[in-house]
Amino acid sequence: MIEIRGLSKSFVGQDGGRVQALSDVDLDVAENEFLTVLGPSGCGKTTLLKAVAGLVPVDSGEIVVDGTKVRGPGPDRAMVFQNFALLPWATVLDNVAFGLELRGVGRAERQERARALIAMVGLAGFETKRPAELSGGMQQRVGIARALAVQPRVLLMDEPFGAVDEQTRRLLQEELLSIWEESRLTVVFITHSMEEAVLLGDRVVLMSARPGQIAEIVPVPLERPRARSLERSGKYAEITAYLWDRLRDMHEEHRAAR
Amino acid sequence: MIEIRGLSKSFVGQDGGRVQALSDVDLDVAENEFLTVLGPSGCGKTTLLKAVAGLVPVDSGEIVVDGTKVRGPGPDRAMVFQNFALLPWATVLDNVAFGLELRGVGRAERQERARALIAMVGLAGFETKRPAELSGGMQQRVGIARALAVQPRVLLMDEPFGAVDEQTRRLLQEELLSIWEESRLTVVFITHSMEEAVLLGDRVVLMSARPGQIAEIVPVPLERPRARSLERSGKYAEITAYLWDRLRDMHEEHRAAR
Amino acid sequence: MRARVPAAAVSLATGAVAWELIGRLAGVSFFPPLSTVAVRLAEMAAAGEILQSVADSLVNLLIGFTISLVAGLLVGVAMGRYRKVEAALGVYVYALLTAPALVFAPIFFSLLGDGRGSIIAVVVMYATFVIIINTASAIQSVPAHLVEMARSYGASERQVLLRVLLPAATPMIMAGVRLGVGRAVTGMINGEMFIAVVGFGHIVTEAGGRFDSASVLAVLLVIIAVALGAVWLVQAVDRRLTGWVPQTSRGSQ
Amino acid sequence: GVRGTETNPDGTLSFSIAVTEPDITTVPILAAVDVVRQAGHKVEVVELAEPELAIGGLAEGAYAFSAEATSPALSAIEQEAPIRIVADAIGNQWAIYGKSRVTCDDLNGRPFGIFSRGAVATAMTEEWVRTQCTGGRKPEYLTIGGSDVRAQALVAGEIDATALELADVVALERSGDSSFTQVVDFGETLPDLRPQTVYANTGFLAEHRDVAQLFVSALVREHAKINADPRHLVSLVKTYLPEEETDDVAEIAERSVEAGLFDAAGLTERNMQVTIDFFVRAGVIEPGMTAKDATDLSFIKAAA
Amino acid sequence: MTRRGHLPYQLLTFVIFAVSWEVYARVRGGLLIPTFTETVGASVKLLGSAELWQALYASNQALVLGFALAVGVGVPLGIVLGRFRTLERFADVYLNILLVTPMAAIIPLLGMSVGYGLAARVILVAIFAIVMVVVNSRAGVRQVDPSLIEMARSFGANERRIWTRVLLPGALPAIMTGIRLGIGRAVTGMVLVELLMVSTALGGLMLEYRGLLKAPQLYATIVIILAEALLLISVARWGERKLTGRSVR
Numbered sequence A, B: 001m002i003e004i005r006g007l008s009k010s011f012v013g014q015d016g017g018r019v020q021a022l023s024d025v026d027l028d029v030a031e032n033e034f035l036t037v038l039g040p041s042g043c044g045k046t047t048l049l050k051a052v053a054g055l056v057p058v059d060s061g062e063i064v065v066d067g068t069k070v071r072g073p074g075p076d077r078a079m080v081f082q083n084f085a086l087l088p089w090a091t092v093l094d095n096v097a098f099g100l101e102l103r104g105v106g107r108a109e110r111q112e113r114a115r116a117l118i119a120m121v122g123l124a125g126f127e128t129k130r131p132a133e134l135s136g137g138m139q140q141r142v143g144i145a146r147a148l149a150v151q152p153r154v155l156l157m158d159e160p161f162g163a164v165d166e167q168t169r170r171l172l173q174e175e176l177l178s179i180w181e182e183s184r185l186t187v188v189f190i191t192h193s194m195e196e197a198v199l200l201g202d203r204v205v206l207m208s209a210r211p212g213q214i215a216e217i218v219p220v221p222l223e224r225p226r227a228r229s230l231e232r233s234g235k236y237a238e239i240t241a242y243l244w245d246r247l248r249d250m251h252e253e254h255r256a257a258r
Numbered sequence C: 001m002r003a004r005v006p007a008a009a010v011s012l013a014t015g016a017v018a019w020e021l022i023g024r025l026a027g028v029s030f031f032p033p034l035s036t037v038a039v040r041l042a043e044m045a046a047a048g049e050i051l052q053s054v055a056d057s058l059v060n061l062l063i064g065f066t067i068s069l070v071a072g073l074l075v076g077v078a079m080g081r082y083r084k085v086e087a088a089l090g091v092y093v094y095a096l097l098t099a100p101a102l103v104f105a106p107i108f109f110s111l112l113g114d115g116r117g118s119i120i121a122v123v124v125m126y127a128t129f130v131i132i133i134n135t136a137s138a139i140q141s142v143p144a145h146l147v148e149m150a151r152s153y154g155a156s157e158r159q160v161l162l163r164v165l166l167p168a169a170t171p172m173i174m175a176g177v178r179l180g181v182g183r184a185v186t187g188m189i190n191g192e193m194f195i196a197v198v199g200f201g202h203i204v205t206e207a208g209g210r211f212d213s214a215s216v217l218a219v220l221l222v223i224i225a226v227a228l229g230a231v232w233l234v235q236a237v238d239r240r241l242t243g244w245v246p247q248t249s250r251g252s253q
Numbered sequence D: 001g002v003r004g005t006e007t008n009p010d011g012t013l014s015f016s017i018a019v020t021e022p023d024i025t026t027v028p029i030l031a032a033v034d035v036v037r038q039a040g041h042k043v044e045v046v047e048l049a050e051p052e053l054a055i056g057g058l059a060e061g062a063y064a065f066s067a068e069a070t071s072p073a074l075s076a077i078e079q080e081a082p083i084r085i086v087a088d089a090i091g092n093q094w095a096i097y098g099k100s101r102v103t104c105d106d107l108n109g110r111p112f113g114i115f116s117r118g119a120v121a122t123a124m125t126e127e128w129v130r131t132q133c134t135g136g137r138k139p140e141y142l143t144i145g146g147s148d149v150r151a152q153a154l155v156a157g158e159i160d161a162t163a164l165e166l167a168d169v170v171a172l173e174r175s176g177d178s179s180f181t182q183v184v185d186f187g188e189t190l191p192d193l194r195p196q197t198v199y200a201n202t203g204f205l206a207e208h209r210d211v212a213q214l215f216v217s218a219l220v221r222e223h224a225k226i227n228a229d230p231r232h233l234v235s236l237v238k239t240y241l242p243e244e245e246t247d248d249v250a251e252i253a254e255r256s257v258e259a260g261l262f263d264a265a266g267l268t269e270r271n272m273q274v275t276i277d278f279f280v281r282a283g284v285i286e287p288g289m290t291a292k293d294a295t296d297l298s299f300i301k302a303a304a
Numbered sequence E: 001m002t003r004r005g006h007l008p009y010q011l012l013t014f015v016i017f018a019v020s021w022e023v024y025a026r027v028r029g030g031l032l033i034p035t036f037t038e039t040v041g042a043s044v045k046l047l048g049s050a051e052l053w054q055a056l057y058a059s060n061q062a063l064v065l066g067f068a069l070a071v072g073v074g075v076p077l078g079i080v081l082g083r084f085r086t087l088e089r090f091a092d093v094y095l096n097i098l099l100v101t102p103m104a105a106i107i108p109l110l111g112m113s114v115g116y117g118l119a120a121r122v123i124l125v126a127i128f129a130i131v132m133v134v135v136n137s138r139a140g141v142r143q144v145d146p147s148l149i150e151m152a153r154s155f156g157a158n159e160r161r162i163w164t165r166v167l168l169p170g171a172l173p174a175i176m177t178g179i180r181l182g183i184g185r186a187v188t189g190m191v192l193v194e195l196l197m198v199s200t201a202l203g204g205l206m207l208e209y210r211g212l213l214k215a216p217q218l219y220a221t222i223v224i225i226l227a228e229a230l231l232l233i234s235v236a237r238w239g240e241r242k243l244t245g246r247s248v249r
């Protein structure tokens, strides 16, 4: 579904300094795969996701989604943004319906779909509020609802549950999994929670920092549906512990190198 | 140190609707206590913290910090904001030094202190970047460094480690604890991670939603310093499990009520 | 980064060529080609007519604009920050923005006489209100959470103003200042044309009376050059102050 | 003392006079100012954009003299401003020009350029239309500021006819465009109307009679010299308005002298009364003013 | 604070303003400076005269058309310039020239090329107002959070949708500031063209009153023109509030 070949990207800062955000990244994501991404803060996860979304021009390498080279955003992909990116002047309802509106869905239909998703993320009753009137976690959920509303084939999620409480997170995870299972959705999901990465992912991509590279790809051979009880299984603990060690090593290496 | 009595706060939305964010909250925080706060998204945690910071006018009730009634912000308290609130035009260095500058600390001294804190949060080398050039987690760390730089007596932290990876989070937790132990700092710390709440807190405040109220205060009778190995102790597991159950119940009650 | 084409120079050159061509093709007395105007300008400069006027007018401009800038920023900030001030002054600011400044000539005369004072007053009338209005609305649209953050660190009202509101409002304020500079130049020339007829205003009025379009346009060229110089100065300051603004624009890489 | 006038230690005076848009009709006044200067006085000539500003300053004493349209002076005098008309600046130089062989009736409903209502040329035009057009016919007035601009509009075909100053008439004729002719010459139909006069602040007149007299006498002499030889006007224009084109000026000078336009001393109670009555008819001032109220003819009498 | 809470401040400044006008005019006023009370009296009288309303009607034709032109061209132009840097770098000079050229000096040129009719007046009003709209729209677009544009693009927004759904609403406060400034300038332009080029309508009235030294009527006319401008500006504010649904101060 997604093929990434030799992807590199660097930013030239306003102070003249150059930051290598991604360096020679290769990655394949199969159709209907749930891929989770872990890595230290600032290692290039967001940059990678935006590149797949077609939002940042890359320096070299190419990204092919479903056989077509990515040259910009497309209706096959939708993104949940780390910083939410809500329209401050629009209500919750309009924000959630925004993606649908851009795709030309009629008013009645998009409002109906938006309302359903707002209810799903637990924001029923807040339809007419503006982002500034919501708590951080509520804003994040609006961003999630907006992306789900357009029913993309590839869903790119950047720390989507970072600001919600554990219970809401579980709930949203379940909703996401059920949507993913029903449709033939492909998901790339950035998180800082190893538990979440293992619980949700078919494979976990470990990224290392400066320059951002793929350090390792860890398969998660746990059958689905994965119950919560899995968390107490040996396999689960093993993978999580492995990830934990790998990331700690990367982290220490990196600190030592400075 | 902090006494909160009968605190209530509601917002009147632009759509005319009224949201009761806090309702009759009573809370005491002892000097040098590390208090953690857990609660569903949108239950009023941020509102409570801002009220203590003196940033939101309350409807009724009062807050007394160190014997003085809170009427506005004061140099004894510093806040880490959930949405970071960085100055987009200022560099990392200037952002971190901002609090010190406002307090009249001389240029050389404040830059020195800022640099030390930037290094501590793992951003050495990024001093001259602007917020827009940083990843989400990096921005969050700038906000943390800024609050620590002013060496407040009360530190109010709103999901301060929500956007950083697990390793960095551990590191920052340790740094925070060592600062807290050395000085006679009082910390109020909002988080969505039960593990974090138990690992760091002397007591854990559980809040329930709509209207925001304190559901229960759970003491954490684990001796300090708390090693990571604690996570495998029975006591720790017991408290965490209790919090988990309580929050799930609250969550379900709330969903049922809708 | 590759070397930039000096865009202004290119488009000015294009404009100049277009002017010359249209002037030659049209062949009407009221729109002489650029070359004719340039020759006229050289003659006038040689006769010393231009230089004295430039110096004189620039002094008026400088004094008038400085007053406008200071008053504009002060009043604008006060109106943006304090609703009471806005309530008290808003109507008058908009009224004075609208009022053709020339109708106040008798009042300036009565207050300041027919000399430099009145012309400077016209410059101030022209430039100040744009700056006030833009500054006020710039201050009002600063994100509230930044002010909140600063207050949490104990920022005094002055600090909130200097360290948060002003920097955050700078892009819009500078847009106003830029409009203000342009208006100041217009005020300068109009003051010299419609109040006390001196300097450039004298040359334009006289040449206009003779239907000497070449002279009018020659003087206009000088005025525009002066004005562009002033505006470019403002823009240079603007770029320094607002380099941080993340780009909304495309095609800049 | 008078606000804008100062007496210097050596007994000479410092004062200002105001002019608006100096043109060929203003140069004799500038020459007269130079005569006053030669007597040791410091005279500043202030150029203003509007006659009303000059009148305002005159009323306050900021200026000692000014010379422009008569009607605002009469309005000011009517409002009891301390102003008196002391000499004539230029006679009635206005004429209506239009397409060849046009009469008032032909202009019915056609665009006719005027300045604002209340201006003297407009007033004369309206009176002409009232008396000459039959059956309530009248042109469609299109207001365009300035005689020079109206001349351009006439050439451009924007209007069918308009009232013009002598200078613009000459310019129009010299342009070689023969499709326009004079429809009526107000200098002939209203010879006693004084559209443009010299006026002064009464305080100044009372306190500095000698200097005022010096100025008026010099003006009368300049006008006399022009009438004796139109080339004198040409040389004055060369001195005071070096930019003006000399060919036109010579022609204008000839024609002005022919029509007797330069006659500062020609102001009398009789023709002032005619002028006042005209402006009363035109609605500029209320009835009741007499020539005595508006003028101080003692200076031109003494100069003669 | 409620809008009603502002009233005392508005009244206070009005009283100060009126009293100082009255006192100054009584002490120093001359032929050309009427007192406040005279002006109020003349305004009331004028409002009852058909002449004024005809003049208002005639003048406003140019105002409405010219201002509509300025907004219709100015807002898109400002957005284009804010969004496309390259284009802006080339067009900037001309915007500056437009901003600084003394219109009074080009009025004769305009008259000679398009005549003295409604077209000339409309063009002049538009020229007066457009710079304010363009410069502020551009500044507004620059302030729109770039991540919103990125977000819209990720949902497949084409350039047009980015304009209408992100840039325009995001820049709206600044655009509306430009529009309010533009209204003020347009009214000035409307009067000035009548004063300097074709002395009809309101400008004609003002010239007439000035020529006759009827200062109270002259300033009454100005007061009425300003009242119109203020009215239009409040309508713009009201529209802005309607449009955004948020409270605009």
Ligand SMILES: Nc1ncnc2c1ncn2[C@@H]1O[C@H](COP(=O)(O)OP(=O)(O)OP(=O)(O)O)[C@@H](O)[C@H]1O
Residues within 6 Å of the ligand: A011, A012, A013, A019, A020, A021, A039, A040, A041, A042, A043, A044, A045, A046, A047, A048, A082, B132, B133, B134, B135, B136, B137, B138, B163, B164, B165
């Ligand atoms: N617009 C930009 N301009 C300059 N540098 C940038 C820009 N965006 C990102 N970077 C740099 O690129 C690197 C990778 O950033 P990215 O946002 O991809 O990190 P991330 O892995 O998502 O981190 P986090 O987990 O903290 O969100 C960082 O060092 C950052 O400073």
Ligand SMILES: Nc1ncnc2c1ncn2[C@@H]1O[C@H](COP(=O)(O)OP(=O)(O)OP(=O)(O)O)[C@@H](O)[C@H]1O
Residues within 6 Å of the ligand: A132, A133, A134, A135, A136, A137, A138, A163, A164, A165, B011, B012, B013, B019, B020, B021, B039, B040, B041, B042, B043, B044, B045, B046, B047, B048, B082
């Ligand atoms: N400025 C505001 N205007 C209107 N309503 C507000 C405002 N700020 C907060 N609220 C409302 O108050 C309630 C509590 O908000 P608060 O931000 O305190 O929640 P929170 O507990 O911090 O949630 P989260 O964990 O998601 O950050 C929410 O329902 C929110 O919609």
Ligand SMILES: [Mg+2]
Residues within 6 Å of the ligand: A045, A046, A047, A082, A158, B135, B136, B137
């Ligand atoms: Mg990121």
Ligand SMILES: [Mg+2]
Residues within 6 Å of the ligand: A135, A136, A137, B045, B046, B047, B082, B158
């Ligand atoms: Mg919160």
